[in-house]
Amino acid sequence: PNANEIENAQAYAERAEAAAALVSLKFESVAALLAWNLPLVVGKYISTQAEGYTYYVGATGSTNYHVTTAFGNRLRALPRASRWEPEMFAVNGSPGVTNMTAALQLALNTGRARINGVYRSMPLAVNTAVDVEFGGTITRHPSAATGSFIVFNADVLIDGRGKLDLNKENTTTGCHGIRVNAPALKVGIFNMTIRGAKAVSGWGDGISIGTGQGASSDIRVAGCTSEDNDGAGISGADIRNGDLFNNRCLRNGGNGIMLNNFDQTFTQKIRWTRVRHNLCSFNVRSGIGVGNYIEDNNISSGVRLYGFNNMEATDIVIEGNTCESNGVYGIAVAALGVSVLGNTVRRNGTEGTPHGGILSNSFRPDIHNNVSEFNIGFGIDAGGSNRPSICSNVIAFNNGTALSVECT
Numbered sequence: 001p002n003a004n005e006i007e008n009a010q011a012y013a014e015r016a017e018a019a020a021a022l023v024s025l026k027f028e029s030v031a032a033l034l035a036w037n038l039p040l041v042v043g044k045y046i047s048t049q050a051e052g053y054t055y056y057v058g059a060t061g062s063t064n065y066h067v068t069t070a071f072g073n074r075l076r077a078l079p080r081a082s083r084w085e086p087e088m089f090a091v092n093g094s095p096g097v098t099n100m101t102a103a104l105q106l107a108l109n110t111g112r113a114r115i116n117g118v119y120r121s122m123p124l125a126v127n128t129a130v131d132v133e134f135g136g137t138i139t140r141h142p143s144a145a146t147g148s149f150i151v152f153n154a155d156v157l158i159d160g161r162g163k164l165d166l167n168k169e170n171t172t173t174g175c176h177g178i179r180v181n182a183p184a185l186k187v188g189i190f191n192m193t194i195r196g197a198k199a200v201s202g203w204g205d206g207i208s209i210g211t212g213q214g215a216s217s218d219i220r221v222a223g224c225t226s227e228d229n230d231g232a233g234i235s236g237a238d239i240r241n242g243d244l245f246n247n248r249c250l251r252n253g254g255n256g257i258m259l260n261n262f263d264q265t266f267t268q269k270i271r272w273t274r275v276r277h278n279l280c281s282f283n284v285r286s287g288i289g290v291g292n293y294i295e296d297n298n299i300s301s302g303v304r305l306y307g308f309n310n311m312e313a314t315d316i317v318i319e320g321n322t323c324e325s326n327g328v329y330g331i332a333v334a335a336l337g338v339s340v341l342g343n344t345v346r347r348n349g350t351e352g353t354p355h356g357g358i359l360s361n362s363f364r365p366d367i368h369n370n371v372s373e374f375n376i377g378f379g380i381d382a383g384g385s386n387r388p389s390i391c392s393n394v395i396a397f398n399n400g401t402a403l404s405v406e407c408t
Contacts, residue, residue: 031091036069046075053088054078066106083114083133096120096139108132115162123147123175129155134162134192142170146200148179148208155186166196166206168230174200177229182212187219197229199253204231206252211238211261211268219273222246229253233283237261242273249280255289256280256326261312262297270313270335277320280330287323287348290316291334293361293384308363308386310334317341323348330375332359334384339366349376349399356400360385373397378404 001009025040027033029050040046046055055075058065065074067089077088086092090103095118107113108126116135122144130152140149149166164177177194180187187209194206206226209219219242226233226249233249236242236259249256257280259270270290280287291313295305313335323330323345330345340358349355356377360367361384371394372379379395382388383406395402 030087033075034067034069034091036073037071039071040069040073045078051087053080053085079110079112081114083112084110085114085116086119087117092117092119096137099141101141104138115160123149123151125151125153126156127153129186130157132156132158132160134158134160137163137165139165140167140171140175140196142167144171144173144175146173146175146203148176148203149197150177151179151181152184152187153181155184156180157186157188157190158192159188159190161191161193163193164195166194166198166229168196168198168228171198172200174198174203174230176203176208176231177206177226179208179210180213181210185213185217187213187217187221189221189224191223193225193227194233195226195228197231199230202231204229204253205235205258206232206249207234208232209236209239209242211263213238213240215240215271217241219243220245224248225250226256227251232256232258233280235259236270236273237263238268238270239273240269240271242270243276244278245274245276247278249278249283249287251282253284255285256283256287256323258285258289259313260289260292262292262294262299263312264297266297266311268312270316272315274317274319275321276317279322280326281322281324282326284327286329286332287326287345288318288321288330289332290318290338291362293334306361306384308334308361308384309336311336313338318343328353328355329359330357330372333365334361335365336363338362339368340370341366342369344371345373345375346371347374347376351376353377354400356381356398357395360388363387365389368392370394375399378402380404 040057058074066077086103086107089106100119101122114133206229224247230253232254233252233256261268295307316335316338319341321343326348330348345357356375357372358380360382367390375398377400379398379402381404383404
């Protein structure tokens with residue numbers, strides 16, 4: 001061969017060697033991969049050494065991809081231990097400072113996310129069923145618009161001792177922390193800490209279960225801490241087959257737990273629900289509130305119809321809770337067929353108000369085996385109940401009436 005042919009052969013050999021290396025190319029990190037400015041071989045797998053992530057190289061026109069390199073290669077991230085992580089999709093330059101909204105959204109959209117880092121984010125919305133292993137911290141971006149921070153519009157399972165910081169100290173806009181909407185039926189929120197929701201125009205709840213959960217729903221909120229929110233710690237407007245247990249609702253601006261709505265069509269219900277073994281303390285309003293006392297749910301009427309026949313809340317069990325040092329009542333309930341059993345309510349109420357330990361404006365309530373002590377106002381106020389059963393309670397050292405029974 002002549003000199004030109006030898007030179008060309010050498011160039012071809014070098015190109016072949018480079019192509020072969022790309023077949024099993026390993027990048028130092030996600031940052032190095034995203035900065036790659038040369039073509040990658042379509043159909044091959046790429047990995048990162050630092051994080052251990054793996055990606056599939058898609059075709060130029062592929063729509064099934066998560067990220068692109070600087071050159072424009074389209075990469076689909078493969079799950080690690082059956083889950084996707086935000087760090088697969090972006091580089092978190094300064095944990096808790098860099099805006100990671102897009103990467104968090106991509107991870108949640110996969111349906112099986114693992115969130116273990118420290119992030120800052122704008123609001124997120126998930127429209128498909130999702131299972132989240134949550135061990136990290138997400139802080140709401142100060143410039144986020146008013147609205148719920150993370151919205152789930154389908155079934156959701158969250159577990160893993162994570163934290164949402166809604167950052168009310170550094171923003172002027174209101175929010176709920178976690179909001180669940182229809183058509184979600186299966187909801188599990190476990191072991192989360194939610195703090196700092198800001199109240200603007202009715203917002204401010206830590207966890208809010210919205211409307212549309214039908215009779216076949218299964219709503220569970222357990223092991224969560226909801227604290228320092230401007231609204232309620234945990235709220236629900238339409239919960240069937242609910243179970244709220246082992247939660248801590250502390251120092252919230254509304255109730256610790258509030259299950260209530262004012263739907264005049266009575267299509268939204270609080271039904272077949274247990275509120276048990278929760279700690280609700282130092283909330284501005286009541287520790288636990290279920291239902292309301294307006295029979296037609298019309299709060300706009302000049303003359304409100306108060307009574308105990310509101311069909312909104314039925315078949316409720318409030319059991320084994322501790323409610324201390326709340327501003328209104330320890331427990332306030334207006335329901336049909338409610339059992340208030342084995343709760344401890346102490347030091348509730350505010351000086352100069354007629355509030356206190358337990359309030360029931362209910363039909364056939366069972367108020368048994370509770371301890372109501374040191375409350376400002378009533379120990380147990382069942383004056384708005386019909387046919388109550390009140391027995392085996394300890395009512396002591398309250399500043400007002402021990403037991404009020406003005407019933408039909």
